[in-house]
Amino acid sequence: MPSKTLLTVTGPDQGDDDLKLATGLCEEINAHLSVLVLVIAAPPSGGAYAEVVSPAWLAERQAEMEMLQKRISAVSKMLSASPVSTDLSDDYPDHAWADEVIGRRARYADLTVLGPDLLTSQTLKEKVIEGALFSSGRPLLLVPKGPTVTLKPKRVLVAWDASLEASRALRESLNILSGADEVRVAMVNPIEDERHHGAEPGADVASYLSRHGVKVAVDRLPSSNHSIADVLRRHAVDTGAELMVMGAYGHSRLRERIFGGVTRSMIEDPGLPIIMAR
Template identity: 60%
Template sequence: MSFKTILTVTSPGHGDADLKLGAALCEDVEAHLAVFVVGLAAPPPIGAYAAVVSEAWYQERQVDLEKLQARTDAVSGLLASMTISSDIASEYQEIAWADEAIGRRARYADMALLGPDGLSSDELKTNVVEGVLFHAGKPLLLVPAGHTPTLSPKRIMVAWDGRLESSQAVAWSLPLLRTAEDVHLVLVDPVEGNEEHGEEPGADAAAYLARHGVRVVVDRVPSQGRDVASALRQHAVDTAADLLVMGAYGHSRLRQRIFGGVTSSMLESPPLPVFMAR
């Protein structure tokens, strides 16, 4: 498949950097840019003092709605000045349900982009990641500061662990992998065996990619006392990768939040553009 609709999400108080990255990407591949402006509402007061603070809470919501409208108008003006195809929607949502609202919008896109603005805001980042990956089942492109997104990367590194999430990420990224000059399928401390990576770790995945016309080599990387995320980061540098493809949340979100993991590490500080799916 090709990526014909790309979603970006913004909120009041955020800048236009992510929108401009998304617009440039859409212009490059002749895609449509969908923008969702989401206002995050504070939960209503509860308890003994609810009656006292309810008026202040109501006034706060009115201010939030005014800010949301102002941000929506500003984004509309920005989109009108561009030559790309685009649309905009906005919604004021309780924080607890914002990820579902974002997911509903993401279902009508081929992928979503989360750039430096979104990555710097824990609240917005969490809602975008969970909305896109869990409520829409679509891939997410993370673009850290200092990087320019592209859907024509020359050197791609695929983090492969044999799980369903890795398989989904590979399937979604096939259009990118086919056109890349160099694809490294990377396994960190792979374990042989039918219930792990097979008799020759990486061979089955490489054969699958080769049948799709992907020029792929298998790299079996020892962790050498490092965590998996650190090993992947270093190998991305060693191979001069332009893009990292990886599955997201091979473990539960709760476990990731408590104990950390590769997904959490990459979301916290992506070393290069990351194409993430599950």
């Protein structure tokens, strides 16, 4: 199913580049743009009841709400000149609930777009990623600074590990994959058994994609003592991929934060636009 609504999130410290990027993607695929302006509320200092006695905290919250209104006004002005249909919403959640707020909003979009500006905002970036991936049931598009992004790519790399998360990402991207000239399914150190990739790794996923009209090729890659994320990034460069599709957080978030993982590595250094889903 083609995407008809894209969501992007912006905060008080972001410029308009991410909004322009999302607008351009909506123009490209004739989609609606939904914008969420978000300021995460400062927690009270000095304990759970500090808000009762802390004028400084109250003043900080007042300043944040003023920043929110200022950003809403600026975004509204920009959207009024947009060539695509738009809607604008805002929220001022506490830190603990920000990802839930974003996730609820993302449920009414086909894809959440996280652009280069937001990738530099550590707290808001994490909340958008967690909200989109864990609270929306919708995919996320990461767009790093530098590479050109398109939702009509000619060459796509699918990172395939036969997991539920990779399967979800694949299905969410079928419309994009079927329109590409070349889709390469990459597997790093694939395991040949029924619990993993089957007797012939890549054969089942290639057959599935072919039935959807996807022009697919399968690449079985050795890690050669490199991380899986590094192998995928290198292969994306070698094949000229404009977009990567992958499942996210096959392991728990806690495990990835402590020990590292493919998802965490790709978030920190995408290298190219990536659609993630879980």
